[in-house]
Amino acid sequence: MHLSTVHQPHDNRILNKEGLAxxxxxxxxxxxxxxxxxxxxxxxxxxxxxRRSRVARLVLSxxxxxxxxxxxxxxxxxxxxxxxxxxxxxxxxxxDCRVVFDAHEDLVGQIETKPYLSGPGKxxxxxxxxxxxxxxxxxxxxxVAATEPVAATFGERDEVVVVRNVPWxxxxxxxxxxxxxxxxxxxxxxxxxxxxxxxVDVMARLPEAxxxxxxxxxxxxxxxxxxxxxxxxxxxxxxxTEVPALVSTAQVGLIFLKRLPNYERSLPTxxxxxxAAGVPFLATDxxxxxxxxxxxxxxxxxxxxxxxxxxxALDAMLRDPQRCAEMGANGRRAIERHFRFEDEAPKxxxxxxxxxxxxx
Numbered sequence: 001m002h003l004s005t006v007h008q009p010h011d012n013r014i015l016n017k018e019g020l021a022x023x024x025x026x027x028x029x030x031x032x033x034x035x036x037x038x039x040x041x042x043x044x045x046x047x048x049x050x051r052r053s054r055v056a057r058l059v060l061s062x063x064x065x066x067x068x069x070x071x072x073x074x075x076x077x078x079x080x081x082x083x084x085x086x087x088x089x090x091x092x093x094x095x096d097c098r099v100v101f102d103a104h105e106d107l108v109g110q111i112e113t114k115p116y117l118s119g120p121g122k123x124x125x126x127x128x129x130x131x132x133x134x135x136x137x138x139x140x141x142x143x144v145a146a147t148e149p150v151a152a153t154f155g156e157r158d159e160v161v162v163v164r165n166v167p168w169x170x171x172x173x174x175x176x177x178x179x180x181x182x183x184x185x186x187x188x189x190x191x192x193x194x195x196x197x198x199x200v201d202v203m204a205r206l207p208e209a210x211x212x213x214x215x216x217x218x219x220x221x222x223x224x225x226x227x228x229x230x231x232x233x234x235x236x237x238x239x240x241t242e243v244p245a246l247v248s249t250a251q252v253g254l255i256f257l258k259r260l261p262n263y264e265r266s267l268p269t270x271x272x273x274x275x276a277a278g279v280p281f282l283a284t285d286x287x288x289x290x291x292x293x294x295x296x297x298x299x300x301x302x303x304x305x306x307x308x309x310x311x312x313a314l315d316a317m318l319r320d321p322q323r324c325a326e327m328g329a330n331g332r333r334a335i336e337r338h339f340r341f342e343d344e345a346p347k348x349x350x351x352x353x354x355x356x357x358x359x360x
Contacts, residue, residue, distance in 0.1 A: 001074035002031045002102075003088070005061040006081045008216075009035035009046055012240040012269070013104060013146070013165050014080055019044035020168075021345035027352060032068045034061070047072070062087050069095075076100065076356050078144070082107050082132045089139050098355045101136040102144045104165075106153055106262050142355050144348065149265045161351040165269050166339040167276045171241070176248045177278035177328055182209045182318050185250035185279075187243055188270050190217040190234075193263075195256025195284075196224055198304055202256075203232055205311040209318055211254075214238045214246055247277040251324050252317050255283045256304040264288060271299070272339055275331030280324050282314055298331030 002014055010016065015031060022029040023043025031044050034051035049064045062084065069077070069091055078100040079088045085101055092099035107129045133153060136143060142159035145151035151160050184203075190196050190213060203211050213234045217225040225234050238246055247253060253274030257263040264286045271293065274281045281299030283289060290301050302313040317324055 001069070001072055001076070002029060002033075002078045002080065003065055003068075003084060004031075004033050004080040005049065005052070005057045005065060005084065007033065008237070009033045009048075010041070010239050011080075012243075014102075015041060015044055015046075016171075016240040017165070017168065017341050017344075018078075018102075018144075018163070018348055021341070021348050022352060024345070025349040025353075027349070030072060030074065032065060032072075058083060066091065069097075073097075076352065078102055078352075080104065082129065082136075085132050085136050085140070089135060092141070098141040099139075100142040100144055100352075100355065101140045103136075103150050103154070104146050106150050106265065107133050142351065144351065147265070147267050159351075159355070161347055163344050163348045163351075164339070164341075165267055166272045166341050166344060167269075167335065169276060169335060169340040169342055172244045172248075172273075172276035172278075172332075172335075174332070175278075176244065177325075178248055179251040179279065179321070179324070179328075180210075180249055181251060181321055183212065183250045184209060184252045184254050184282075184314060184318070185212045185214065185247055186254045186270070187214040187238065187247055187273065188255075190215045190221045190225060192220060192224075193258045193260065195254075195258065195304060196221050198256045198307060198310065199254060200224060200229065200232065201307045202311045202314060204229060205308070206315055206318070207231065209314070212246070212250065214243070243273060244277055247273055247279055250279055251321065252314060253277075253279045253281045253299075254314075255281060256310065257284050257286075259284075259286075259305070267292075272335065274299070275328075275339070276335045278328040278332045280317065280327035280331060282310075282317060293334075296330050296334040298327050298334055300327075 019029045019031055020042050029044050032047045035048045038048055039046050052061050076098045077088055080102045088099045137154040143154050145162050146165045148162055151162050211232045216237045255268055255270045271281050275298050283301055284304045285301035300313055302310050304310050
């Protein structure tokens with residue numbers, strides 16, 4: 001059983017990658033998540049609990065999740081929200097159930113990306129995050145981490161596996177790129193920390209170009225999305241299965257993140273998706289990203305704090321379709337050789353099976 005009271009029901013990592021990998025291996029995954037309808041998606045049975053506000057999740061959603069646990073009686077419980085760790089550990093000890101924490105990000109580091117936290121609130125949140133990491137590191141039966149740096153935050157222990165958040169190559173058909181000249185795209189949650197205002201400011205300098213935004217606007221980003229200028233289209237949240245076709249219509253994929261520690265050390269899912277679709281990227285020039293992707297000649301890095309330089313870099317790419325096609329092809333080859341979820345899935349399946357040995 002995979003459990004989240006925070007994520008969307010069709011979350012790309014939880015459902016479309018991990019859930020699908022386990023279903024294909026015959027492990028009968030169930031996802032309990034905040035949604036309205038019970039359904040089965042690509043072999044994963046989705047069981048609904050009510051979606052609630054941040055405060056209500058801490059009590060009411062966890063109580064409802066406990067009831068789902070009582071009815072489903074899983075042999076292994078994998079939680080995707082740090083706030084669920086204490087409840088999951090209690091359930092596991094009382095019911096002979098293995099407990100896994102799936103660490104999507106550096107929990108302590110991501111506190112810096114929360115604009116609703118400041119001053120004393122941020123200090124308290126950081127301390128609470130450290131307690132949750134300690135609990136998971138000491139008492140969970142296993143940790144699934146999205147990156148090596150995230151895995152390192154849990155110290156030296158045996159049952160830790162890194163399952164990178166790279167795309168299923170099979171979701172991105174070869175030769176699928178059909179770019180509209182002059183079109184850029186961003187696919188992901190829309191926030192100020194993820195460069196929404198920067199993208200708007202850049203497009204204001206490129207009147208002949210257009211930008212497609214695909215994702216949920218969060219917090220103050222709602223006001224920006226409600227007043228987008230001409231040339232920028234917001235298509236809303238797109239299911240993961242529809243992202244490949246949408247991305248393939250763009251000439252360039254954008255990812256402009258603020259210089260926050262958790263972002264600088266991240267594996268950028270969007271860059272992988274752009275590359276898998278055969279679309280070159282324009283990305284923030286984080287040293288770790290340049291080291292990881294720079295040798296593939298699959299995109300361009302720029303100082304996204306400099307709007308003029310970013311606009312110039314995007315303009316140069318959009319005016320050179322042939323060069324974009326070459327970089328897109330390079331990116332596709334890199335995904336085929338180095339960054340396929342087809343290579344990550346066996347690690348998750350083997351890890352899950354190993355933990356379930358001896359459980360009822």
